[in-house]
Amino acid sequence: MAVAFVTGASSGIGEAVARRYAAAGTRVVATARRGDRLSGLVDEFGEDLIFVSVLDVRDRVAIEQLVASLPPAFAEVDVLVNNAGLALGLEPAPEADLDQWEQMIETNCTGLVYATRALLPGMVSRGRGHVVNLGSIAGTYPYPGGNVYGATKAFVHQFSLNLRSDLHGTGIRVTCIEPGMVGGSEFSEVRFAGDAERAADVYAGTQPLTPEDIASAVEWVTSQPQHVNINVVELMPVVQSFGPLPIDRPGQGSGSG
Helix, strand or coil, rough: CEEEEEECCCCCCHHHHHHHHCCCCCCCEECCCCCHHHHHHHCCCCCCCCCECCCCCCCHHHHHHHHHHHHHHHCCCCCCEEEECCCCCCHHHHHHCCCHHHHHHHHHHHHHHHHHHHHHHHHHHHCCCCCCCCCCHCCCCCCCCCCHHHHHHHHHHHHHHHHHHHHHCCCCCEEEEECCCCCCCCCCHHHHCCCCHHHHHHHHCCEEHHHHHHHHHHHHHHHCCCCCCCCCCEECCCCCCCCEEEEECCCCCEEEE
């Protein structure tokens, strides 16, 4: 039976991924900082399918200890889903909170690297495995206030491609999933420090992607035949597309082009 290791599994995309795998009969190591939010997965699917662990991906020692101490039924991880991540604030760079910048870098980049490095040797030794990294279209298309968040997701994109190069010949697959606007999660509430009204305004009058849509993409890439590697998946809701580049015209107002 396959085993999936999912970070940030207490809500949103991570929870949807964990549920989708467990429903399909895959064993899941579900990790997150909020252990109380993970217990529902065990209640629903049972201890044979779900192993939960309170984990902050920024804690390198904790990740290494967890991977080394997984119960035998969950020890041989086939799929790592690096989902844990966050966006904080929308202030322009000169006004941004440096502590928030550090937290995004430590979680979105450093934590992802820690988890990947801890699980890769086992995958390589077994000659099988798949690393799925949750990126974002923010890593490709900049927007005002996206500064460090977008930069962390650009890192995730390039790290994924570089992993593919490093793992050439091992049989290990790597995919970067890059969604656009996703509703039904705590993403915007976290970004706006718990301001539920401001977070709701982001999705007002739209039909955004859902965590289940992203979980479906994760399941699809990992269910391909072993000789197929999906390098990058970029997906957006139909209500979201592209806009013109702004042009500053001093003394004449702003335009676009």
